[in-house]
Amino acid sequence: MKAWLIPAPLVVLLVLSALHLTLGAASIDLGVILAAFTAYDPTNYAHVVVIFQRLTRLAVALYAGAALGVSGLLLQKIMQNGLVSPGTLGINAGATTFVVLGVFLLGLSGPGLFLPALLGGIISVMLTLLVSRLLTGQGDPKLNLVLAGSMIGALFSALTTFVLSMDPDSFGNIIGWIVGDIGNFDYQALAPMAPIGLLALIAAAVMSRAVDILVLGDEQAAVMGVNVRLVYGGTLLVAIVLAVSAVTVVGPIGFVGLVMPHIARILVGEIGRLPLWLCLVGGAALLTGADILARLLMAPRVLNVGTVMGFAGGLVFLALVIFGTRRSER
Amino acid sequence: MSRVLILRLGTLVSLPISLRFLLVAPALLIFLAISAYAALNIGATATSLQDALSALFLPLDSLERPARAIAQFRMPRLGVAILAGAMMAASGYLLQVVSRNGLADPGILGLSDGAALTVMAAGFFFGLMPGGALSLLALGGALLTALVVLGLGRHLLAGGGIILIGLSINIVLGSLIEMILVSGSAMNFAQLMNWSRGTLAAVDATDLGLLGLWFALLFPLALLTSRLLQPMLLGDEPAQALGVRARLVYVFYVLLAAAFAAPVVAVCGPVAFVGLMSCYIARRLIGDRPTEVLITGMLAGGLILLWADTIGRSLFQPVIISAGVMVSVVGVLSFILAASLGRLQSPNWRD
Numbered sequence: 001m002k003a004w005l006i007p008a009p010l011v012v013l014l015v016l017s018a019l020h021l022t023l024g025a026a027s028i029d030l031g032v033i034l035a036a037f038t039a040y041d042p043t044n045y046a047h048v049v050v051i052f053q054r055l056t057r058l059a060v061a062l063y064a065g066a067a068l069g070v071s072g073l074l075l076q077k078i079m080q081n082g083l084v085s086p087g088t089l090g091i092n093a094g095a096t097t098f099v100v101l102g103v104f105l106l107g108l109s110g111p112g113l114f115l116p117a118l119l120g121g122i123i124s125v126m127l128t129l130l131v132s133r134l135l136t137g138q139g140d141p142k143l144n145l146v147l148a149g150s151m152i153g154a155l156f157s158a159l160t161t162f163v164l165s166m167d168p169d170s171f172g173n174i175i176g177w178i179v180g181d182i183g184n185f186d187y188q189a190l191a192p193m194a195p196i197g198l199l200a201l202i203a204a205a206v207m208s209r210a211v212d213i214l215v216l217g218d219e220q221a222a223v224m225g226v227n228v229r230l231v232y233g234g235t236l237l238v239a240i241v242l243a244v245s246a247v248t249v250v251g252p253i254g255f256v257g258l259v260m261p262h263i264a265r266i267l268v269g270e271i272g273r274l275p276l277w278l279c280l281v282g283g284a285a286l287l288t289g290a291d292i293l294a295r296l297l298m299a300p301r302v303l304n305v306g307t308v309m310g311f312a313g314g315l316v317f318l319a320l321v322i323f324g325t326r327r328s329e330r
Numbered sequence: 331m332s333r334v335l336i337l338r339l340g341t342l343v344s345l346p347i348s349l350r351f352l353l354v355a356p357a358l359l360i361f362l363a364i365s366a367y368a369a370l371n372i373g374a375t376a377t378s379l380q381d382a383l384s385a386l387f388l389p390l391d392s393l394e395r396p397a398r399a400i401a402q403f404r405m406p407r408l409g410v411a412i413l414a415g416a417m418m419a420a421s422g423y424l425l426q427v428v429s430r431n432g433l434a435d436p437g438i439l440g441l442s443d444g445a446a447l448t449v450m451a452a453g454f455f456f457g458l459m460p461g462g463a464l465s466l467l468a469l470g471g472a473l474l475t476a477l478v479v480l481g482l483g484r485h486l487l488a489g490g491g492i493i494l495i496g497l498s499i500n501i502v503l504g505s506l507i508e509m510i511l512v513s514g515s516a517m518n519f520a521q522l523m524n525w526s527r528g529t530l531a532a533v534d535a536t537d538l539g540l541l542g543l544w545f546a547l548l549f550p551l552a553l554l555t556s557r558l559l560q561p562m563l564l565g566d567e568p569a570q571a572l573g574v575r576a577r578l579v580y581v582f583y584v585l586l587a588a589a590f591a592a593p594v595v596a597v598c599g600p601v602a603f604v605g606l607m608s609c610y611i612a613r614r615l616i617g618d619r620p621t622e623v624l625i626t627g628m629l630a631g632g633l634i635l636l637w638a639d640t641i642g643r644s645l646f647q648p649v650i651i652s653a654g655v656m657v658s659v660v661g662v663l664s665f666i667l668a669a670s671l672g673r674l675q676s677p678n679w680r681d
Binding site for chain 2: 083131134140143146147148150151152154155158159161162165166167179254298303304306307308310311313314315317318321322
């Protein structure tokens with residue numbers, strides 16, 4: 001057990017969070033930030049910026065990053081496939097479509113969108129698994145699963161555009177959400193989502209041991225007294241709930257769930273609860289870092305976090321596809 | 331194998347033509363003509379045959395109002411739909427041959443996004459440009475992307491490998507496009523999102539002229555060189571054994587595929603899946619003779635995009651759904667169908 005790995009990511013996260021609060025269109029001193037926390041002065045503009053613009057943004061990034069990181073780890077573990085993540089399985093796209101439908105048909109908003117998003121996530125995973133089963137027998141099954149996910153993702157994103165084009169004017173507020181932007185008011189949806197996410201995290205920690213045994217293979221696990229279907233289905237559900245809760249808050253952000261488990265695997269392997277912890281804290285740190293970049297790269301304009309993650313993550317995904325398959329060929 | 335007729339002219343020309351192709355291609359052509367007439371008719375106002383014919387053959391200035399409207403708005407849109415569909419199909423087929431993967435398509439392999447990125451970057455840095463310059467820029471972007479994707483995917487041709495490489499390049503290019511979108515505030519995001527899936531709403535006669543020019547240039551070239559496609563299907567080494575300079579031909583076909591896709595992207599945005607669908611249909615209909623598949627696929631591509639656009643603009647009136655969205659939905663479904671039936675891996679499409 002590498003004990004230093006328990007506090008180390010926390011330190012990284014703290015440093016990044018401090019940077020996140022300091023940097024921006026105007027950089028604010030650490031002293032002023034501390035003062036904003038301890039002695040908040042509503043007439044001081046810097047204090048208002050720190051609390052109502054940067055802190056809310058930071059909280060959203062932390063939550064979404066952590067949830068997506070853990071979700072990705074769970075998915076990669078139970079499917080034993082390093083290319084799987086909420087984005088590449090189509091969960092994000094499916095949730096987005098159903099959220100847009102919920103806004104359009106039912107006039108829902110904020111946390112009320114969680115249920116349609118969850119439905120969308122579950123449907124898209126089921127479709128992806130179904131399609132990948134249709135593809136069996138041709139080429140690498142691991143690639144086929146991701147290929148199926150991409151196609152389902154493409155289908156749902158076309159449907160999203162379709163719904164949007166039905167009435168472009170009424171979706172003015174939601175465009176930023178669809179491209180995975182952290183908006184100034186996203187934290188309002190965070191409060192009701194956080195308990196759901198916390199419950200899912202606890203469930204993930206509790207099931208961690210059974211999942212480890214599941215990795216040995218279905219038969220082995222069954223022999224060792226694990227209810228394979230229950231654990232597989234339960235873990236899948238937990239992963240979907242985590243991803244969807246993040247999507248409900250900030251919109252579809254890809255690749256946190258893809259990249260983080262790989263980093264954790266390099267550091268500590270994937271057995272036990274330590275990788276879970278690493279993905280939790282590391283995911284939060286990753287998205288916080290991406291948000292810092294999003295605000296700095298083209299300052300004073302603010303990029304979308306989703307865009308920054310898409311750019312970096314797309315390259316990592318490319319590398320994984322190329323090197324992952326090369327290794328398996330040998 | 332179906333029956334083959336051999337067309338001989340003197341001692342120089344000897345063209346083998348399969349009987350199936352002789353039946354299928356004219357049938358598709360007739361269906362295309364009927365569809366075109368129907369598409370002219372569907373819309374806010376009905377048209378008479380006489381108006382349509384006079385719009386087609388008489389000069390614009392001499393026309394009365396209904397015929398004039400047809401000549402100015404519906405005709406170009408119709409023509410662009412057919413040409414764009416056909417060109418995307420040709421590009422898709424060439425890519426399928428060089429990548430030896432029946433799931434290849436300019437949209438899926440990232441060529442379209444590469445072209446779109448250069449078009450948007452040019453718009454961002456240099457302002458508005460004429461269509462001709464745009465399509466040359468788009469060609470550069472598409473070609474570069476194609477070479478990168480095919481270069482990276484050389485060892486992963488079979489199955490999903492090269493497709494996933496294309497998709498991840500797509501994601502990277504897509505986020506670059508988004509960065510440009512964020513920086514250029516004047517443009518309406520929702521509108522661009524529509525364009526980024528391919529739309530025919532804004533095309534005019536100039537666009538049609540541009541596409542027609544490229545088509546007239548590329549189509550004969552593709553036909554004349556299409557006999558080299560057959561050896562390429564067998565793989566590099568067998569092709570070389572047959573006396574084909576495989577490397578050179580490979581690069582030539584990638585260039586040709588990019589050239590087919592680029593002007594389409596410049597005019598109506600990246601339309602994905604047309605190439606995939608139409609070539610799949612073509613192969614199901616007539617088998618695997620490259621020249622015939624190419625022509626049949628192009629006819630099918632024109633039909634698909636024409637119907638996607640017509641249905642999109644008339645199904646949910648007054649809401650107009652862009653052709654690209656329609657094609658994407660149908661395209662994904664047919665991708666799944668095609669992949670699951672496993673027909674794509676016919677003997678010639680092996681690794």
